[in-house]
Amino acid sequence: MRGRLRTSLLAIFRRICKAFDAGDILISWLICELDLQNIPILISILICKLRSGRSASHRLFIAEKNAIANFSWLTCKLGMAMSADNSPPAPAEDGSAGLSDFLTGILFDLLLLPAYSMVFIIMMFFGACLVGDRCSSDASCKSGLSCRKWTGTGCTSKRCVRTTVASPFKTVDNSLPFNKYALLTTHNSFSITDIPTITLFNQEDSVTDQLNNGVRALMLDVYDFREDIWLCHSLGGMCWDATAFEPAIGTMREIEAFLVMNPSEVVTLILEDHVKSNRGLSKLFIKTGLTKYWFPVSRMPRNGEDWPRVNDMIKLNQCLLVFTSNRFKESSEGIAYQWNYMVENMYGEVGMNSRACRNHSESAVLGDRTKSLVLVNYFRMPPVQGTSCMEHSRGLMEVLHTCHAAAGNRWANFLAVDYYKRSNGRGVFQVMDMLNGMLICGHDDVHACGRRTSPPLSCWVALTATRVAGREMHHTSLM
Structure with missing residues (x-):
């Protein structure tokens, strides 16, 4: 029963990840418009998307799309900051932030980007495909698994399998x-x-x-x-x-x-x-x-x-x-x-x-x-x-x-x-x-x-x- 539950949860997780993968730019702009300025939220989504990759080459493709999404998010935030900076000045005591304050905040957030880069490297080299994942070769599968496509009914693609x-x-x-x-x-x-x-x-x-x-x-x-x-x-x-x-x-x-x-x-x-x-x-x-x-x-x-x-x-x-x-x-x-x-x-x-x-x-x-x-x-x-x-x-x-x-x-x-x-x-x-x-x-x-x-x-x-x-x-x- 516990094994079936784990399998079901993993399937749900992958569907969520694939949904993220299908809407990179839309999600980036949505995070921006909702004023979710904390970059770890975006990093979490990007990691999720990476984990849904069927193989090392597929995860590399996802990483490239992630870079586009990051650029989209930064462009959105910069546009909002420019708009705020061109608006009439507000009283100093209200603590409003202009472009300089935003840039300070974005610099702090950018310090977290190496964490995403490190995660990407780990996923590429150590995050090999698991049992049942689609694969391209034995090298793309986790240690101890083989990439096989068996002929016949019900086996239509190469997958990482136990032997x-x-x-x-x-x-x-x-x-x-x-x-x-x-x-x-x-x-x-x-x-x-x-x-x-x-x-x-x-x-x-x-x-x-x-x-x-x-x-x-x-x-x-x-x-x-x-x-x-x-x-x-x-x-x-x-x-x-x-x-x-x-x-x-x-x-x-x-x-x-x-x-x-x-x-x-x-x-x-x-x-x-x-x-x-x-x-x-x-x-x-x-x-x-x-x-x-x-x-x-x-x-x-x-x-x-x-x-x-x-x-x-x-x-x-x-x-x-x-x-x-x-x-x-x-x-x-x-x-x-x-x-x-x-x-x-x-x-x-x-x-x-x-x-x-x-x-x-x-x-x-x-x-x-x-x-x-x-x-x-x-x-x-x-x-x-x-x-x-x-x-x-x-x-x-x-x-x-x-x-x-x-x-x-x-x-x-x-x-x-x-x-x-x-x-x-x-x-x-x-x-x-x-x-x-x-x-x-x-x-x-x-x-x-x-x-x-x-x-x-x-x-x-x-x-x-x-x-x-x-x-x-x-x-x-x-x-």
Whole structure:
């Protein structure tokens, strides 16, 4: 609610500024005729107009018009002073001011003009365009934003947009249970436009780039194909040359490399599992070195309890959660069966309906509180790149509120989307700020939570032996 209020006030402010921008000379003369001789009033209007600039070049154009308005105001005041000076002299005791008195006053006011000049310089060099503002290049956007124009419905101009998630671990801390955080999830994370194939695509950058941009959960479809395990779209429940992307081992190595470089992050894999070869997935994880990060099924809550705290997961090096859609692999390979631990809404058009939130056919009802995690799908089937910008900019927040109510007033822990970067500004990144804010501290923006004090690390030494023993035990169970 607070975020929406800020957005509304900002929109009103910009409309006022644009109204000033449309009537430079008229406003200057009006201030003069009303005898508003205090130049800070004019400076305030000029600053307002500058702030409404869509880009650095636009603000320069406004500044030029401001100079004309200033000249108009000074001309008006000088004309009034000349008229007063040519009028019949008044008695000295009445304190009337002639031209000399006005010039003294105008000299005092002119001393304030450097303040306006300084503000202009600051606005030009530091007042870069904010999220959602129109822009001309990345340089005209505030640090951390990119100037993008996405093709398709609802994205008709270049705007400053976010392309990375604000990490709740860094913005606040990692001392809460895992189910008290929200993770941006890419649907069909492997289905990338750069990979040569004739099938449909869901994402636009590599898995490594997704992880570096703050994506923390990956949806992967795994199949037996060409005597190996491949990432693939299904056609009749099987992988074909036309729907195959690449062997899964490459993506798994990207994930392992990310965890090596980012030991304080947690990554979740949600597998649509069609692998039927004997212990095929276990062999893949062992071969790529991911078993050393494995979060064991034995530590996963089964009756709706809180998950372990994230900082404890990190201390134990249990930073990789893996879920499978195959119920039998939990007992045979120690890979968690997804719907024992989370509820999930329906995907496709049904999942994008803000009036109702229905559960996935394989999931328990969304209100089942014996499952601690909530996954919300928000993507079309088949994917439509051209509408994703508009859909991320409007509609997504309403769906999340609807699913929050359907899940027993629980916010989504995973938000799964296609083309995650596309929006008119904030998009899924602002939504993730809202989800993490509500989960962590009840505010609609994670930045409003403030940093908390993490528990001391004095127990690290005591936990080291447990970490090593647990790793050895799980590695043995996967062999």
